[in-house]
Amino acid sequence: MRSAFINEYDTKQKLAEFILTTDRLSMHSKCFEFEKEFSKYIGSADAVLFNSGGSANLAILQSLKNLGRLKDHDNVGFAAVTWSTNTMPIIQLGMNAIPIDCTINTLNVMSHNLETAIIEHKLKAFFATNVLGFAGDLVEIKKVCDKHNVIFIEDNCESLGAEIDGVKTGNFGLASSCSFYVAHHMSTIEGGMVCTSDKDLAEMLRIVRANGWDRNLSEKQKQKWRVNHDIDDFKANYTFFDLGYNLRPTEITGFLGLLQLKYLEENNNKRCDNFLEINEVIKENNDFISLEFHHVTKPSPFAFSFICKSKEIRDRYLIAFREKGVELRPMIAGNMQKQPFFDKYKTVNVSLPNSDYLDQCSFYCGNFPDMTTEDMQIIKSVLS
Ligand SMILES: Cc1ncc(COP(=O)(O)O)c(C=O)c1O
The missing domain is CATH 3.40.640.10 (Type I PLP-dependent aspartate aminotransferase-like (Major domain))
Structure with a gap:
């Protein structure tokens, strides 16, 4: 907790x-x-x-x-x-x-x-x-x-x-x-x-x-x-x-x-450092698509996002992370057009191939400022 x-x-x-x-x-x-x-x-x-x-x-x-x-x-x-x-x-x-x-x-x-x-x-x-x-x-x-x-x-x-x-x-x-x-x-x-x-x-x-x-x-x-x-x-x-x-x-x-505002910047810096560390491991792993964020000079990631190259790979990693006790989430609401509530109010049907892809092939887990070396190691061990 x-x-x-x-x-x-x-x-x-x-x-x-x-x-x-x-x-x-x-x-x-x-x-x-x-x-x-x-x-x-x-x-x-x-x-x-x-x-x-x-x-x-x-x-x-x-x-x-x-x-x-x-x-x-x-x-x-x-x-x-x-x-x-x-x-x-x-x-x-x-x-x-x-x-x-x-x-x-x-x-x-x-x-x-x-x-x-x-x-x-x-x-x-x-x-x-x-x-x-x-x-x-x-x-x-x-x-x-x-x-x-x-x-x-x-x-x-x-x-x-x-x-x-x-x-x-x-x-x-x-x-x-x-x-x-x-x-x-x-x-x-x-x-x-x-x-x-x-x-x-x-x-x-x-x-x-x-x-x-x-x-x-x-x-x-x-x-x-x-x-x-x-x-x-x-x-x-x-x-x-x-x-x-x-x-x-x-x-x-x-x-x-x-x-809490007093601690925000320090907190975000820690999350950013954690993210950069995990991102280096992701970049080395051929199962994942690397995040592109050169236009965001300072990100504030409160999650580690994983974009897999296929749904099969995603499902494999879901099992591997869960076995290590890591709590996972879908990529927010996935493709919102496919959410049960949306159908009733849809005025046009829009083609959303990339959002569909993220819906199927990606997931995230939390990135906390108080993550220990051991927490980080658990995530890295699944990725490498
Ligand atoms: C993109 C986005 N908008 C709005 C909200 C709603 O915020 P709250 O939970 O404070 O109502 C969230 C919550 O996580 C969110 O991720």
Whole structure:
């Protein structure tokens, strides 16, 4: 059983002390402080804290609809190899979810995969997933989106801390989400964040996060909404300006976020070193396709990804790793188009040979900062 936090015992002790002494546990100053620190870390103008990464994704899309930038039945592209709660909110919010194939050796949608899909499906937005510590060629992807007037959003839940030429992933799109669920790069138990430098979007995200009301806006923003709708300050207590949910975090999320953020970089560096060590062994083994990540100058892999040259080889390694007691996972949701829920909502049938390949021939296991020499040796012994 892996620990929930970096510096687990110290974190739990501090958390217990915080809970015993604070007079407020619902969303307040710790959350807002964490938002400020996190936006500084990512390099965005603003950050809005949520109760999960999935909520962050839902809130981005709801906010874009509230702002009129996306509409019912718009075609929204997404990486076919991703997580359910990247794809589901597109469908839940009445838009068409169009899967886009990835490139096998990068695990990600690259600009050349995207441009074809934009033209073929007349996409209004592309919700990228930065997969398992890596990303597509985000600089080129942004250029392609700008050229075709497509809104570009990044789901950065799996690649927090990765960098492309000194810029952190999560900064290339109009907005990005990340997750603080246990076993991600940093944990607040449950939690998520949206980063953006778009002021109107940040304002709408705060409305969407809390029931559609204006309570968490600045005084100036509140006045704008109240004057526009002719609402006095008393009535404003229970006035709901646009569609929202209750996706609020608690002060525990904010407290843990502030604490864990301090260890994030060191933690990611350890994971990166582990990855580079295992990657050298993979490169020597003819059963595997090597990962191509020259465009990601600093990856943040919280997993070791294995792309086998056939399904038979994959199945052989699944047995060999399990025999050594290593916990394995499929390559996220595989080809999302083949997930049971998707069939009901499919608007087009897209050919996704590379995502199918990853679905059949790849898998991953966890890469933890506290892995021992013995843990690393077990993995290497299966690979060599
Ligand atoms: C790509 C991606 N998006 C969204 C999520 C959802 O995050 P959460 O579990 O915090 O809701 C995950 C979770 O692992 C993910 O991998």
